[in-house]
Each structure stands twice: as structure tokens, then as C-alpha cells.
Amino acid sequence: MPRTKTKPTKIRYHAIVKLPPLPPDQREGLRANISVNGVLVPIFVDSDGSARGIVDGNYRKQFANEFGYECPEIVLPNLEEEEKRTLARALNLARRQLNTEQKRQIIADQLEETPGWTNRRIAKMLGVSHVTVGSVRGELESSGQVVHHPTREGSDGRLQPASKIAYSTFVFNGGTAANPRPNTIATPSGICRFLYDLIAPKYKVKSILDPSAGAGALTKPWKNVKVIAYEISKGRDFFRSPARINCDMVLCNPPFNSTNGETRFLPQVFLERIVKVVPPKTPIVMFTPMAMRLDQTSKSSRWRWLRDHCPPITSIITLPHDAFGSVKVHSEILLFNMPRLEPHYFLPDRYLR
Numbered sequence: 001m002p003r004t005k006t007k008p009t010k011i012r013y014h015a016i017v018k019l020p021p022l023p024p025d026q027r028e029g030l031r032a033n034i035s036v037n038g039v040l041v042p043i044f045v046d047s048d049g050s051a052r053g054i055v056d057g058n059y060r061k062q063f064a065n066e067f068g069y070e071c072p073e074i075v076l077p078n079l080e081e082e083e084k085r086t087l088a089r090a091l092n093l094a095r096r097q098l099n100t101e102q103k104r105q106i107i108a109d110q111l112e113e114t115p116g117w118t119n120r121r122i123a124k125m126l127g128v129s130h131v132t133v134g135s136v137r138g139e140l141e142s143s144g145q146v147v148h149h150p151t152r153e154g155s156d157g158r159l160q161p162a163s164k165i166a167y168s169t170f171v172f173n174g175g176t177a178a179n180p181r182p183n184t185i186a187t188p189s190g191i192c193r194f195l196y197d198l199i200a201p202k203y204k205v206k207s208i209l210d211p212s213a214g215a216g217a218l219t220k221p222w223k224n225v226k227v228i229a230y231e232i233s234k235g236r237d238f239f240r241s242p243a244r245i246n247c248d249m250v251l252c253n254p255p256f257n258s259t260n261g262e263t264r265f266l267p268q269v270f271l272e273r274i275v276k277v278v279p280p281k282t283p284i285v286m287f288t289p290m291a292m293r294l295d296q297t298s299k300s301s302r303w304r305w306l307r308d309h310c311p312p313i314t315s316i317i318t319l320p321h322d323a324f325g326s327v328k329v330h331s332e333i334l335l336f337n338m339p340r341l342e343p344h345y346f347l348p349d350r351y352l353r
Helices: 024-037 058-067 081-095 100-113 119-126 130-142 189-199 266-277 301-308
Strands: 012-015 043-045 051-056 073-075 151-153 159-161 207-210 226-229 249-252 284-289 313-318 331-336 344-346
Touching: 024 058, 043 058, 051 058, 051 081, 081 100, 081 119, 100 119, 100 130, 100 266, 119 130, 119 151, 130 266, 130 301, 249 266, 266 284, 266 301
Parallel strands: 012 051, 043 073, 207 226, 207 249, 249 284, 313 344
Antiparallel strands: 043 051, 151 159, 284 331, 313 331
């Protein structure tokens, strides 16, 4: 269908917020589509005056101008500047194919603008997981980019006390506040040997990141390998580690829960941080409760985070209920970015205690 050419106007347009650029292939695909079909989806602007801020649709407007096509607009009146920027971020997070780093940067921009909002309020506004918002906030606070607010404003306008994860109180899953399990339970030596025997023939490993090292049982079978170990009880907090850690593989048996009332799912908090600091496609081996993957609804933020934002789970190792001796827990080992291994393993008898 032929498109209607328009005469240049003197209206000035500008982007409301700076967002990650489109990848070249997506940019050229959009440009080619508009060259044939014109702009079919209206852009959102904040005014119908001579100076208009584009809330959503910068590339559509750019290509419409390039080809001299009409660009339909929807005006969003009476929005505060902060509301415009939040809406722009939310629309782009929902529609565009952004990588994890780009999504976290958009969340960081929002946190720097509204640090006094609760994580859940920001998550709701942007359409992301509140766990991810909390993880990004932790990084910004630890680096001094965002000041910690002891109280934060929720969506209902009420102030709520802000909680911090007390990593020194982590305990193994299965404990309670009244009767906590010890938080120094070592990974059984048989499971450690199994992972070594399974992985070493397939992957050349010279350095390992262990974010929750304990006494170092998990990496003990790996001789002549550099181990980058973090253990809060020894004064090395993984959540205050450098923003980039280069390693060949991650081995992690994180704490599963806390006794301090912290409601965030700690294995996910650890995994989010791991994905943030290691290079893309780094192999990751992580012990998790089975609830990490299972017992989730289609609206669960954790289920959607694993599906949409995590590296691919390439293998699963099923552990028996009593793999950790007297501590009974339904757990498994998830392997990410390790396509050379089989999709599923059961722990063989010879590696049991």
C-alpha cells in the first residue's frame, strides 16, 4: 500500500529518556518494515505543541522522518516528568529484546531517580521482578551510587521500613528461627567428586569462582586450579565483590534461607549476582532447592525471571532427599551454559555417603 508523504514541519521532538540502542539487525529490520508499510503503531508523546517529548517510539519517528512518512501519535497529557521517564522505561522493558545488562541498567536509572520507592513499587511500575530490583539496588548502595533509605514509599503512598539481607545469618534450608540449622554444612565429598568427574573431562578449567565457599569442600577435588572464594564468615562478602570477575566456571552451594525475616529467595539473589559479575556464557553449577524451578505459577516473578533472564539450564542433577545426611531437603543441582553434558543425571550410588 503506498504511503502518504508529508511535508517537513518545524515541530521539535526529543527523547524523554536515554535507552539502550537497538541491535543493528533489529534496527535494520524495523527500518525496512517502515520503508514498506509506514508506521503502523502510533508513538507516544507528551504534548501536541511545538516541542514534543517522545515517551515511546524514537526509532519509529526517526525512520518516518527519513522516508517522509506520516507518523501517528498518541498524546499522554498531564504527566509529571518523573512519570514520563518511568513509563518510557516500562514500555521498553516490556517490548524490546534487551539483554540482562541492559535491563539492569534501566532499573538502575529508575533507582537513581526514585531511591525512596520500595523495590516492589519500582518492580510493579517497570514490569520486572522485585528480586531483580533489590539486587540492582544492593549493587548501587554498596558502590555509593544510591543512598540507603531506612524507609521507602510503597505504591499506596505509605512509608515502609527497608530491610537489608544479613548474610551472616544465612542458614541451610530446613531450619526455623526457633531451631535454626547450622549454616556451615559442607557439601558432601561424594557429590563434590561427582561434579569433578562429570565436568573435568568435558571442560578445561583453570579458575573457579565459589561465591559461598564455606570450608572449601566444593572445590577441593579441583587440584592446581585457581579458586576465587568468598565466604562471609571469613570477611569476604560476595555481594561486595568487584563488578567483574573473570573465571572459567562457577561452583556455588548457596544458603537456601535466612533466619532474619528476609523474604527474598536467596538462591535467586546469589544467581542474579553471579550472572551480573561473570562474563556471558560462563558455565555455572549451582545447588538449589527444587522450589527454585518448581511449584511456580505462570505469574510467578521467579518463574518468569528464570525463563526470560537467566542463562539456559543445560543440565539438571537430581539428588536424593537425604543427600545432605541428617538435613532433609528437596534439592537439585542446576547447570547453566554447559551444553557438552547430558540434559539430566541421577547421582550414582558410588558417590553417596
